[in-house]
Amino acid sequence: xxxxxxxxxxxxPTELGVTDYHEHLYVEPPAWLHKIDxxxxxxxxxxxxxxxxxxAAAGGRTLVEMTAVDFGRNVEKIKAVADAVPQxxxxxxxxxxxxxxxxxxxxxxxxxxMIRDTVRDxxxxxxxxxxxxxxxxxxTEYNNFGEIGRKLVRVAAAAHKETGRPIITHTTAGTMGYxxxxxxxxxxxxxxxxxxxxMDRNPDVGEHQRIAQLGTYLGYDCFGKAKYGxxxxxLSLIREMIQSGLGHRVLMGNDLGRPSYWRAYGGGPxxxxxxxxxxxxxxxxxxxxxxxxxxxxxxxxxxxxxxT
Ligand SMILES: [Zn+2]
Numbered sequence: 001x002x003x004x005x006x007x008x009x010x011x012x013p014t015e016l017g018v019t020d021y022h023e024h025l026y027v028e029p030p031a032w033l034h035k036i037d038x039x040x041x042x043x044x045x046x047x048x049x050x051x052x053x054x055x056a057a058a059g060g061r062t063l064v065e066m067t068a069v070d071f072g073r074n075v076e077k078i079k080a081v082a083d084a085v086p087q088x089x090x091x092x093x094x095x096x097x098x099x100x101x102x103x104x105x106x107x108x109x110x111x112x113x114m115i116r117d118t119v120r121d122x123x124x125x126x127x128x129x130x131x132x133x134x135x136x137x138x139x140t141e142y143n144n145f146g147e148i149g150r151k152l153v154r155v156a157a158a159a160h161k162e163t164g165r166p167i168i169t170h171t172t173a174g175t176m177g178y179x180x181x182x183x184x185x186x187x188x189x190x191x192x193x194x195x196x197x198x199m200d201r202n203p204d205v206g207e208h209q210r211i212a213q214l215g216t217y218l219g220y221d222c223f224g225k226a227k228y229g230x231x232x233x234x235l236s237l238i239r240e241m242i243q244s245g246l247g248h249r250v251l252m253g254n255d256l257g258r259p260s261y262w263r264a265y266g267g268g269p270x271x272x273x274x275x276x277x278x279x280x281x282x283x284x285x286x287x288x289x290x291x292x293x294x295x296x297x298x299x300x301x302x303x304x305x306x307x308t
Contacts, residue, residue, distance in 0.1 A: 002164070004304045005122070005134030006062075006089045007082045013305035016089065017061030018275065018296045021303075022168065022197050022221045024257035025052060025065050025081050025090065028072035030101065039258045045077055047264040049084035051271045054263070056087040058275035062300070064253070065090050066168060066197070068097040068137045069117075070105070075126040091134040091304075094121035095156050098139035098170050099148035106148035111155060118159040134304075136160055138180075139170025145179045153180060157187035166193040166303060168219065174202025181216040191215030192308045195251055201228055203237045205244075212241065212249035217303055221255035223278050224269030231278070235285060242291060251303065252295050 003010035025048045029040040042048060055063060067073040075092065082090040095118050099106050121133045138156035140149035156167050167189060171177045177196040184194050195217035199208060208218050220238065222228040241247045254274050259265035269277070275296075282292060 002304075002306045004089075004091065005132050005165070006091050007079045007131055008089070011089060013301045015061075016297075016301050016304060018059050019062040019064070019300035019304075020055070020060060020253045020274065021064050021195065021219050021251040021300055022066050022253035022255045023063045023271070024067050024255070025063070026074055026077040027067050027257060028074055030070070030072060032103075033101070039260050042257065042259060042262075043077075045080045045084070047262070048081040051262045051264040052081060052085045052088060054270060054272040055275065056085050058272035060088060060272070060275055062089040062091065064093070064135060064168065066093050066135075066137060066170075066255070067257070068093050068095055070101040071097045073126070075129055075131050079129075079131055092126065092131065093135050093137045093168070094118045094126070094133035094165075095137040095159060095167075096139070096152045097137060098172065099141055099146070099152065102148060102152070106151065111151055114151075114155045115158045115162075118155055119162050122159060122163045122165050134165060136163075136165055136167045137170065138167065140172065140176045140180060142172040143175045145176050145183075149176070150183065153183050154187065157184055157189050160189050160193065164306065166195070166306065168195045168197060171196055171198050171201075174199045174204075177202075177218070178207065178211050181211055181214055185214065190308075192217070192303070193306060195219050195303060197221060197253075198255065200234050200237060203229065203233055205237055205240045208237070208241060209244055209246055212246040215249075215308070217249050217251050217299070219251045219253055221253035223254055224273045231281070235282065238295070239287075247291065248294060248299055248302075250295060251299055
């Protein structure tokens with residue numbers, strides 16, 4: 001069985017338990033981004049540890065920290081947060097988030113250097129430490145799969161081929177998901193080692209089925225964010241995916257990468273929301289324990305174990 005790399009080193013996929021496939025625990029966003037949107041700075045180890053403890057208390061055992069280098073990843077701080085909550089495994093990401101955050105850097109840096117750095121994060125360690133990433137990120141912009149987006153996808157595919165680690169992408173508002181998956185597959189990445197984030201921003205069940213039929217995972221992570229549509233619509237989407245026999249290709253997360261989403265900063269819904277309120281509502285609305293186990297435990301385990 002393939003191992004899973006965490007901040008504390010490799011573990012067996014059987015140890016993952018209840019998993020949130022896309023989160024942020026500590027973010028120091030680039031200065032230009034902070035100036036136009038200060039609601040991205042998750043920069044207190046104490047508050048992050050406090051928030052992560054609520055996830056642990058709700059039964060959460062693994063969390064994927066999807067902050068890439070261009071969005072302000074800080075490996076030492078994430079390690080400190082993870083070490084404060086020993087019940088939870090934290091998986092770090094290598095690779096790059098999206099062209100918008102890369103700015104001019106996306107054009108200036110050679111693709112070969114980006115591949116080298118991504119592989120180093122996965123095999124040697126991040127930023128001079130021996131702490132390794134366990135997933136690879138890449139991303140594209142809204143309805144746009146342009147030059148830099150394609151470059152980030154190629155970097156992720158090349159790093160995957162050298163390391164075997166799975167890929168979790170960023171989609172902007174759930175667009176370009178099929179295109180990302182198709183390009184990664186064309187570049188030789190097995191479909192079952194690809195997961196597309198934020199796909200419930202665009203809850204188009206037919207499109208999701210078309211992607212899942214490739215064998216690729218769809219990440220749903222907009223729960224508790226009414227600004228992205230009502231919860232009922234996300235729950236019907238999951239129900240329809242299960243009814244069409246593709247529920248095993250859905251991964252659950254919450255992507256709470258803003259202090260206004262965290263109770264530790266006086267916001268909401270909070271890092272335990274999916275495991276407490278949402279899971280309770282799913283039970284009340286007829287999701288079985290078997291379906292909940294599939295969504296929260298079995299599918300992320302299969303993805304990280306690199307099983308088809
Ligand atoms: Zn995110």
